[in-house]
Amino acid sequence: xxxxxxxxxxxxxxxxxxxxxxxxxxxxxxxxxxxxxxxxxxxxxxxxxxxxxxxxxxxxxxxxxxxxxxxxxxxxxxxxxxxxxxxxxxxxxxxxxxxxxxxxxxxxxxxxxxxxxxxxxxxxxxxxxxxxxxxxxxxxxxxxxxxxxxxxxxxxxxxxxxxxxxxxxxxxxxxxxxxxxxxxxxxxxxxxxxxxxxxxxxxxxxxxxxxxxxxxxxxxxxxxxxxxxxxxxxxxxxxxxxxxxxxxxxxxxxxxxxxxxxxxxxxxxxxxxxxxxxxxxxx
DNA sequence: CGAGGTACCTGACAGC
DNA sequence: TGCTGTCAGGTACCTC
Numbered sequence: 001x002x003x004x005x006x007x008x009x010x011x012x013x014x015x016x017x018x019x020x021x022x023x024x025x026x027x028x029x030x031x032x033x034x035x036x037x038x039x040x041x042x043x044x045x046x047x048x049x050x051x052x053x054x055x056x057x058x059x060x061x062x063x064x065x066x067x068x069x070x071x072x073x074x075x076x077x078x079x080x081x082x083x084x085x086x087x088x089x090x091x092x093x094x095x096x097x098x099x100x101x102x103x104x105x106x107x108x109x110x111x112x113x114x115x116x117x118x119x120x121x122x123x124x125x126x127x128x129x130x131x132x133x134x135x136x137x138x139x140x141x142x143x144x145x146x147x148x149x150x151x152x153x154x155x156x157x158x159x160x161x162x163x164x165x166x167x168x169x170x171x172x173x174x175x176x177x178x179x180x181x182x183x184x185x186x187x188x189x190x191x192x193x194x195x196x197x198x199x200x201x202x203x204x205x206x207x208x209x210x211x212x213x214x215x216x217x218x219x220x221x222x223x224x225x226x227x228x229x230x231x232x233x234x235x236x237x238x239x240x241x242x243x244x245x246x247x248x249x250x251x252x253x254x255x256x257x258x259x260x261x262x263x264x265x266x267x268x269x270x271x272x273x274x275x276x277x278x279x280x281x282x283x
Numbered sequence: 284c285g286a287g288g289t290a291c292c293t294g295a296c297a298g299c
Numbered sequence: 300t301g302c303t304g305t306c307a308g309g310t311a312c313c314t315c
Binding site for chain 3: 002088139251
């Protein structure tokens, strides 16, 4: 479900609410959602009693740094890594509140609250890994650069694109190429840059590459500013919907008029994903 | 490397 | 009502 702006919003909520909290117990109702370690009781044992020291984002992964209750000097720090995939939610709830049928993992905290991993389609995953073993958490170790990082300059972005022959939309969705971009923000960035989603990356002009660079960063920053996009059921960790759906220009707008030129926006499968674009503005 | 397919799951919605 | 097909914000894994 969520892309970079939605995960950023969730991480901000979690950070405001959960720092310094201690996880006193863990209930795993659906074992397949634990991606690492393989042994569920090891996972539970190693999470219980730990204090939440920090919470960050990398791509679409949520990284929760855990330490010992008294420890300031954490030698072998652990990371609780969570990927929400399509329908995952992390919700902060009072422990007395009833869980719905899609709550699959519950982290009970020392203040009576729960952190609940809710996941209709069960695609999401939770990993407990050593901080220096990112490769144990799915694709975390292989992520490409952060699109909003200072050191991802237009020059760096151009050189990345020039080395690739894949279609530009597919490439933007490839987490090894660039981290955190999903279907909504890829379509919106390509529209704002005026680039056809099927165009080969290395065939873009330098001007197009630069337009895409700025469009992508702008659309992600706007998405963060508006607390993400709620298309069907995304909510942040406090259960609140986002607002960026009101700012979308092409995503799910097929059949409507292009806001720039008035031609009809089309939807077409590109790289296996439905893609929304204006055939006139985007060549 | 790149393209295309399947698989993993559940629910919403359209059409009959 | 109820069946069937399609679609969904993601990723892993497979073959060619």
